[in-house]
Amino acid sequence: xxxxxxxxxxxPADRDQATRIHSAxxxxxxxxxxxxxxxxxxxxxxRAGGHGELATRFENPGIPAHVYRRSDxxxxxxxxxxxxxxxFFGLSTLGTLLFIIAYFAIKPAGATGDRLLQQVGxxxxxxxxxxxxxMFCIGAGAxxxxxxxxxxxxxxxxxxxxxxxxxxxxxxxxxxxxxxxGAGLGRRKLIRNSLLGAMAPLGLLAIIPLRxxxxxxxAALANTLWxxxxxxxxxxxxxxxxVADIEIGGVIHVEPEGLDKNAHPLEEAAKxxxxxxxxxxxxxxxxxxxxxxxxxxxxxxKICTHLGCPVGLYEQQTHHLLCxxxxxxxxxxxxxxxxxxPAARPLPQLPLGVDAEGYLIATDDFHEPVGPxxxxxx
Amino acid sequence: MGIEATAAKAANEIDERFGSANFVRRxxxxxxxxxxxxxxGEIALYSFIILLLTGTFLTLWFKPSQGEVIYNGSYVPxxxxxxxEAYASTLRISFDIRGGLIIxxxxxxxxxxxxxxxxxxxxxxxxxxxFRKPRETNWMIGFTLFIxxxxxxxxxxxxxxxxxxxxxxxxxxxxxxxxxxxxxxxxFFLFGGAFPGEDIIPRLYTVHILLLPGVFLGLITAHLIMVxxxxxxQYPLPGRTEKNTVGYPFFPVYTAKAGGFFFITFxxxxxxxxxxxxxxxxxxxxxxxxxxxxxxxxxxxMGFLEGSLRLFPALESQVFGYTIPWNVLIPALVVPGLLFGxxxxxxxxxxxxxxxxAEHHLLDRPRNVPTxxxxxxxxxxxxxxxLAGGANDILATTFHLSINQITNTFRVLIFVVPPLVYVxxxxxxxxxxxxxxxxxxxxxxxxxxxRDANGEMTEVHAPIPAALAWQLTQHRTPAPYxxxxxxxxxxxxxxxxxxxxxxxxxxxxxFEDQVAPPTPAEVRELESSGHH
Numbered sequence: 064x065x066x067x068x069x070x071x072x073x074x075p076a077d078r079d080q081a082t083r084i085h086s087a088x089x090x091x092x093x094x095x096x097x098x099x100x101x102x103x104x105x106x107x108x109x110r111a112g113g114h115g116e117l118a119t120r121f122e123n124p125g126i127p128a129h130v131y132r133r134s135d136x137x138x139x140x141x142x143x144x145x146x147x148x149x150x151f152f153g154l155s156t157l158g159t160l161l162f163i164i165a166y167f168a169i170k171p172a173g174a175t176g177d178r179l180l181q182q183v184g185x186x187x188x189x190x191x192x193x194x195x196x197x198m199f200c201i202g203a204g205a206x207x208x209x210x211x212x213x214x215x216x217x218x219x220x221x222x223x224x225x226x227x228x229x230x231x232x233x234x235x236x237x238x239x240x241x242x243x244x245g246a247g248l249g250r251r252k253l254i255r256n257s258l259l260g261a262m263a264p265l266g267l268l269a270i271i272p273l274r275x276x277x278x279x280x281x282a283a284l285a286n287t288l289w290x291x292x293x294x295x296x297x298x299x300x301x302x303x304x305x306v307a308d309i310e311i312g313g314v315i316h317v318e319p320e321g322l323d324k325n326a327h328p329l330e331e332a333a334k335x336x337x338x339x340x341x342x343x344x345x346x347x348x349x350x351x352x353x354x355x356x357x358x359x360x361x362x363x364x365k366i367c368t369h370l371g372c373p374v375g376l377y378e379q380q381t382h383h384l385l386c387x388x389x390x391x392x393x394x395x396x397x398x399x400x401x402x403x404x405p406a407a408r409p410l411p412q413l414p415l416g417v418d419a420e421g422y423l424i425a426t427d428d429f430h431e432p433v434g435p436x437x438x439x440x441x
Numbered sequence: 442m443g444i445e446a447t448a449a450k451a452a453n454e455i456d457e458r459f460g461s462a463n464f465v466r467r468x469x470x471x472x473x474x475x476x477x478x479x480x481x482g483e484i485a486l487y488s489f490i491i492l493l494l495t496g497t498f499l500t501l502w503f504k505p506s507q508g509e510v511i512y513n514g515s516y517v518p519x520x521x522x523x524x525x526e527a528y529a530s531t532l533r534i535s536f537d538i539r540g541g542l543i544i545x546x547x548x549x550x551x552x553x554x555x556x557x558x559x560x561x562x563x564x565x566x567x568x569x570x571x572f573r574k575p576r577e578t579n580w581m582i583g584f585t586l587f588i589x590x591x592x593x594x595x596x597x598x599x600x601x602x603x604x605x606x607x608x609x610x611x612x613x614x615x616x617x618x619x620x621x622x623x624x625x626x627x628x629f630f631l632f633g634g635a636f637p638g639e640d641i642i643p644r645l646y647t648v649h650i651l652l653l654p655g656v657f658l659g660l661i662t663a664h665l666i667m668v669x670x671x672x673x674x675q676y677p678l679p680g681r682t683e684k685n686t687v688g689y690p691f692f693p694v695y696t697a698k699a700g701g702f703f704f705i706t707f708x709x710x711x712x713x714x715x716x717x718x719x720x721x722x723x724x725x726x727x728x729x730x731x732x733x734x735x736x737x738x739x740x741x742x743m744g745f746l747e748g749s750l751r752l753f754p755a756l757e758s759q760v761f762g763y764t765i766p767w768n769v770l771i772p773a774l775v776v777p778g779l780l781f782g783x784x785x786x787x788x789x790x791x792x793x794x795x796x797x798x799a800e801h802h803l804l805d806r807p808r809n810v811p812t813x814x815x816x817x818x819x820x821x822x823x824x825x826x827x828l829a830g831g832a833n834d835i836l837a838t839t840f841h842l843s844i845n846q847i848t849n850t851f852r853v854l855i856f857v858v859p860p861l862v863y864v865x866x867x868x869x870x871x872x873x874x875x876x877x878x879x880x881x882x883x884x885x886x887x888x889x890x891x892r893d894a895n896g897e898m899t900e901v902h903a904p905i906p907a908a909l910a911w912q913l914t915q916h917r918t919p920a921p922y923x924x925x926x927x928x929x930x931x932x933x934x935x936x937x938x939x940x941x942x943x944x945x946x947x948x949x950x951x952f953e954d955q956v957a958p959p960t961p962a963e964v965r966e967l968e969s970s971g972h973h
Contacts, residue, residue, distance in 0.1 A: 191715020199708025205701030
């Protein structure tokens with residue numbers, strides 16, 4: 064594709080004129096098409112084609128005349144552009160230099176305390192600035208070069224329809240027919256069918272070995288580490304808890320004693336983690352809630368029944384528990400019923416008691432699976 | 442030996458082995474249409490390359506393991522804490538490896554930009570009709586890349602195993618678990634047992650750095666080959682037709698512009714990462730299942746899912762002793778399924794409605810396809826409301842509003858706004874079409890007022906340039922599909938009558954409101970009657 068002929072610089076006044084000249088010249092070129100119908104195949108549209116088209120459609124005026132840039136007509140301007148491009152590339156080299164200097168000059172690893180964060184911050188900013196400049200300026204230079212010094216006249220090429228010619232299509236079909244006949248695909252049905260029979264179950268070979276990705280769920284989701292008599296300990300400090308340790312309005316995050324010695328502490332914590340809240344005993348009206356409480360102290364699963372986030376926010380005044388993930392809100396005075404948000408079930412309550420030494424214990428496991436719902440939950 | 446001779450020698454060696462001269466001759470000067478909106482997809486491509494480069498750097502120190510260690514690295518506030526090797530090694534990358542933090546930040550920012558640029562790129566492709574024949578396949582490839590990028594992003598930001606990402610994985614597990622029959626099995630298979638287990642980080646690592654990047658590479662290559670082979674679409678500007686390609690030659694103009702734009706994208710992402718902290722995992726602490734911080738937010742592209750989950754009411758059923766948690770199933774699986782499913786099949790749907798079998802290389806001006814534009818903006822508005830719903834806690838704390846009221850408001854808006862947006866967008870499109878029509882028929886207002894002999898004041902209108910007149914009238918306004926005779930001459934009912942009826946109804950919905958572009962005959966008629 065050669066450059067297009069230039070029509071010369073033009074002012075806005077003679078632009079219209081130039082456009083017409085230019086497009087007239089364009090039309091003479093073999094590789095540029097200006098059909099009366101410019102958007103559709105004539106055959107596709109009953110309204111297109113013929114002389115009627117002239118009355119129903121405006122004519123595509125062709126590519127506008129090329130407008131010269133300063134750098135096209137003024138060698139001095141072009142030289143200035145060249146220096147600008149070079150300046151960008153030079154700045155990029157400086158950026159690379161800055162990166163290398165910053166890399167060797169700043170070593171945050173040895174620093175401690177606030178100084179570490181300062182050093183890491185400084186290192187990150189200087190390395191980023193250096194790398195950013197090195198990259199950005201190469202790009203800016205290249206684009207400035209393309210926009211001011213490389214030819215900017217638009218070029219048109221013919222676009223052929225995607226569809227192959229009829230000849231090619233027939234040739235393709237003939238080739239495939241010939242091949243299929245050679246393989247006897249139509250005749251030798253036994254080979255074809257047995258091959259299909261061999262290929263079809265291959266997918267099983269990809270799926271079956273995935274069986275050992277994990278164990279079957281079994282009862283894993285139904286039980287937690289809480290057992291009758293298991294003591295409550297604070298999470299994460301592991302202290303035993305007596306009734307007198309909790310004031311009214313107080314809240315403690317607890318886990319079953321001995322959880323850290325379990326073979327799977329994280330998995331068990333993900334189910335057993337529990338909130339202990341001390342309410343004024345007169346706020347507890349639900350008989351089950353009262354039966355499972357000790358002097359106004361109630362314990363509820365901390366795992367949201369919506370999607371399993373820890374229900375971490377307790378509002379002392381309203382006795383509401385809020386899940387920070389999706390804002391399910393539970394009312395502790397109403398046996399942790401959901402009063403707002405997407406969770407569909409109350410938080411399960413853990414039945415509490417006091418052992419001979421006066422420590423808070425669970426008198427049983429949760430009576431239902433904790434956490435989000437699942438099919439077999441029942 | 443001069444540089445020219447060296448190049449000639451090298452070229453000869455290559456050509457004798459690969460016959461490359463033919464390809465170069467045909468393609469070096471290949472013409473590419475130029476428009477700023479064609480750069481949006483390039484940003485996605487370049488972000489992907491940045492992700493590959495920075496990601497490779499991060500793998501040199503990252504340990505994809507949930508094995509527990511006690512931290513004693515540079516960051517003193519976390520000293521003595523038990524944490525996974527994944528989290529400890531991410532701290533090491535951030536504090537002890539020079540340049541580690543900037544590369545980590547570039548990686549995360551590039552990921553956000555990657556998805557964002559795909560969204561705007563797909564908007565451009567959708568609203569200009571670039572997905573039409575022959576490019577439906579490329580739409581599907583782009584769509585697949587878009588969907589996979591969500592999984593890739595989720596897997597990536599889960600790797601550091603910090604408190605925030607751990608909560609995200611917990612939610613992922615709960616969503617899997619919500620599926621009827623297979624849910625618990627899928628969750629146990631993915632996590633290698635009960636949550637959190639010790640398998641999920643190594644598995645996500647393989648998915649994140651090997652499996653999906655490989656798929657991305659293949660699909661992106663196919664995407665680009667198709668753009669190259671089918672040639673790029675172009676806007677209906679003067680001189681552009683369905684049968685030509687107007688633009689700049691690949692070498693050198695497009696090479697310099699597109700190549701330069703890679704460096705610009707890299708540079709801007711890097712500068713952003715130098716001065717805007719992202720994902721400061723050392724502030725979140727290591728993941729433990731019992732802890733959480735308020736204001737937990739996923740990466741922005743997951744926000745719509747978060748909003749969907751937050752807005753949906755508390756519905757759950759027990760059927761024959763089994764639990765169906767609608768409050769998870771519908772917002773987490775059905776809603777995105779509908780949103781993205783309709784996006785995937787839209788090109789086929791539109792072709793069925795319009796019955797348009799022609800190749801399209803000239804893009805639509807969005808106003809000229811009011812129904813499509815309306816539907817697109819409607820889908821976007823749904824997405825935006827879900828996204829905002831996902832930030833209801835942030836909105837509540839920022840503006841001191843009640844979170845319950847915000848949530849309830851969004852629950853109403855999600856049903857009210859999208860249809861409203863559809864109608865308003867369509868009306869705006871039709872209004873713009875009418876303005877175009879007026880401009881062609883009556884010319885542009887000059888601001889000169891003249892008073893005639895009777896004292897009547899009129900404004901002088903000047904004819905618009907021929908190029909503009911063509912640009913405003915080049916589109917077609919197809920008539921709705923007519924069902925035609927329902928039975929043949931012998932009274933035998935037509936086959937597939939129901940499908941034809943449905944098509945006629947949808948086609949009417951699609952095409953009944955439109956403004957036909959004026960014809961030269963109309964303009965001449967107005968001129969001759971002296972009415973401007």
